[in-house]
Amino acid sequence: MFPETNKGFSYEDCKATSDWLLAQTDIRPNVGIVCGSGLGGLADMLKDQVVFNYKDIPNFPQSTVHGHAGRLVFGTLKGRPCVCMQGRFHLYEGYPIQKITLPMRIFKMLGVETVILTNAAGGLNQDFKVGDIMVIKDHINMPGFAGNNPLVGPNDERFGVRFPCMSDAYDRELQQLAVDIGQELGYGDFLKEGVYCVLGGPSFETIAECRILHKLGADAVGMSTVHEVIVARHCGMRVVALSLITNLVVMDYDSQEKANHEDVLQASKLRAGQLERLVSTVVTRIEPNNNYI
Ligand SMILES: O=P(O)(O)O[C@H]1O[C@H](CO)[C@@H](O)[C@H]1O
Numbered sequence: 001m002f003p004e005t006n007k008g009f010s011y012e013d014c015k016a017t018s019d020w021l022l023a024q025t026d027i028r029p030n031v032g033i034v035c036g037s038g039l040g041g042l043a044d045m046l047k048d049q050v051v052f053n054y055k056d057i058p059n060f061p062q063s064t065v066h067g068h069a070g071r072l073v074f075g076t077l078k079g080r081p082c083v084c085m086q087g088r089f090h091l092y093e094g095y096p097i098q099k100i101t102l103p104m105r106i107f108k109m110l111g112v113e114t115v116i117l118t119n120a121a122g123g124l125n126q127d128f129k130v131g132d133i134m135v136i137k138d139h140i141n142m143p144g145f146a147g148n149n150p151l152v153g154p155n156d157e158r159f160g161v162r163f164p165c166m167s168d169a170y171d172r173e174l175q176q177l178a179v180d181i182g183q184e185l186g187y188g189d190f191l192k193e194g195v196y197c198v199l200g201g202p203s204f205e206t207i208a209e210c211r212i213l214h215k216l217g218a219d220a221v222g223m224s225t226v227h228e229v230i231v232a233r234h235c236g237m238r239v240v241a242l243s244l245i246t247n248l249v250v251m252d253y254d255s256q257e258k259a260n261h262e263d264v265l266q267a268s269k270l271r272a273g274q275l276e277r278l279v280s281t282v283v284t285r286i287e288p289n290n291n292y293i
């Protein structure tokens with residue numbers, strides 16, 4: 001009934017991968033972190049590291065994008081066991097959508113309860129500046145409008161329900177926690193909240209496309225995160241996601257600005273340290289019993 005490419009990985013495939021990982025480390029993470037473009041330094045914060053190259057992990061795709069190292073790092077952050085993807089997968093790399101989101105199901109099987117995702121994104125909101133950190137409160141899944149959703153294909157109820165709710169995709173308490181911590185750290189001037197819109201990429205948006213996205217209510221645009229969030233929510237993990245605004249999109253035909261990935265990576269360096277501090281503080285305030293301190 002479903003074409004071969006939509007079948008994704010079975011529960012047993014995912015279990016084989018997570019068992020393979022668990023057999024090689026004593027760390028039992030309850031927080032999973034995904035590093036966006038140029039934000040791989042987040043993984044370097046982990047102590048007592050056990051590192052796996054993606055190429056060595058059964059069933060894992062390979063990272064092909066500059067700024068995504070391709071390593072799964074287990075470790076502790078101020079004593080809290082974590083696992084961190086130093087490099088994620090994107091639709092435009094050519095992998096089936098079920099493959100780019102496979103790590104979320106592996107996270108779940110490793111024992112992860114909370115996923116913290118980061119990304120580099122283009123700012124659509126006219127009040128945003130390069131270097132702003134946006135706490136994502138909602139998303140627009142553009143590829144999903146055309147049926148490109150990671151949950152397409154047979155549904156295995158052991159992962160989650162056939163029709164998962166997405167109106168609560170971004171955990172409100174965790175959002176508030178991120179905002180509160182941002183304020184405490186003195187980030188008020190560059191801490192924003194908003195809606196992230198995902199496109200397939202890899203071409204950046206045209207001026208007309210940016211204008212539409214802005215009119216639709218998106219504050220930032222990128223090529224990731226949303227697919228991972230859908231799969232993470234499907235299997236019941238809580239999600240908080242942060243966009244680093246690395247460029248302002250071009251909305252004006254008189255502008256000479258041109259988006260490019262090297263500038264994105266360069267700009268992510270500006271705030272990488274502060275973003276790392278925000279994420280690590282969020283991690284230390286999440287209790288294993290899912291309460292916040
Ligand atoms: O979303 P992350 O992985 O941070 O990467 C962003 O940066 C790349 C474009 O420069 C795209 O892949 C976009 O999605």
Ligand code: HPA
Nearest residue numbers: 120121122221222223264
């Ligand atoms: O302007 C952008 N568009 C899409 N993805 C991005 N990732 C960083 N910046 C951008």
